[in-house]
Amino acid sequence: MRLLWPSLARLSAIGERIVLIAPPYIPYPQAWLAAGVDLRQLVVIEAGPRDALWAAEQCLRSGSCGAVVCWPGMVDDRALRRLQVAAETGQTLAFACRPQQAAANPSPAALRIAIDTRPAQLRVLKCRGGLAPPFPIPFPTDA
Template sequence: MQNLIELLEHKNLVWHGYNHKTKPDAISSGYAELDEKLCGGFAKSSVIELISETAIGELRLLIPSINQTEGLVVFIAPPGRVNGQTLRKNNFDINKVIIVQTNNTQESLWAAEQCLQSGCCHSVCMWISSELAIHQIKRLKLACKKGDSRQFVIRRKKAESITLPFDLSLSIEPDFLGLNIKINKFVGGHLTKHFNLDMSHLWPNLAIQTNRQNIIQFPTTKVS
C-alpha cells in the first residue's frame, strides 16, 4: 500500500491538499518566492502561458530559468531585436541562442513545435498575439514531451473564451519592486491570489524603493 502511494506520488497522480511538495520534475525559477508557489519552479517539459504587457519584466521573470541550460534557447517572434549584450550579462551562452522571426502565428507555432520536439532545445519563448486553439497547445505539449523541452507562450491578453490546456498560466502586472503575479491555472497545484514577487535583487536598476502603505514606521522616541 505504502509502495503504491509512493509510486502514484512519484508519477504526480496524487494531490496533497495539506502541504506543498516539490514536484519531481520542477526546476527552480531563480526566485525563491515563485518556487514556493509553483511547488519547486517551472516543470521541465511543460507549456507555460504568461499573460503580460510588454516591457514590464516578463522576460526578466524567465531569464534565470532559461539561462542555466545546456541546450538551445529559441526566441520566436520577439517584439524587437533581442539584445545579445543583455543575454551575455545574464550568463547566456550566446552561441546557443537562436532567434526565429516569423510572418504569422502558423509559422510561429510550426517553428516552436519543430524546436521543442528536436530534443536539442531547452526552452522556447514565443510571443503570440492572436487567438490560439486547444489542439495547437496540445501539439506543443506533445512536442515538449518528445523533446524534453519547455515552452513559454508570452502574450498580452487572453484572446479566447475557452480555457486552453496550458500546464501553467500566469498573469503578471507591474509592481514597484518587481511583478504582481496571479496564477490562473496550475495543473496539480494550488491557485493563489495575487502575490508580489521581489525582483530587485536581480534587477536593482528596475525597482522603485517606496514606502509601502501597509507599513507604519516605528516611531522614534526621544530619550531625555
C-alpha cells in the same frame, strides 16, 4: 523575461540551445549576457503567426533544444495542445508568451501566469497538481 532568465542561463551553460520564436522586440544581447545566458546558444527566429507555431512545434518536437520561448499571439487551445505534445515528445521546456486577453481562454498548459505591470505582480491562473494562490504575488521591481 526576468522570470525565465535563470532557467535559460542554466540550460545555456550546459550547452542547451535556447530558441526565441517571433519575439516582439529584438533581444538586447547585453541584457541576456547580464542574465548569464550564453549567446552562442541563443537562436532567434523571426516569423509570422502561422509560421511561428510551425517553427515552435518543430523545435520542440526535435529534442535538439533546451527551451523554446515563443510569442504565438491569440491562438486556440488546439494549437497550444499541439505545442504541449511536441514539448513532451522532445522533452523540451516550452514557454508561450501570450497577450493578457488570452488569460480568459482555456489552455492545456500545466502552469499559467499572468504578469501585471502596475502594480508589478504576477497571478497564477492555473497550476496543475496544486491550488493556485487566490491572491497576486508582488514582483520585485529592482534591477
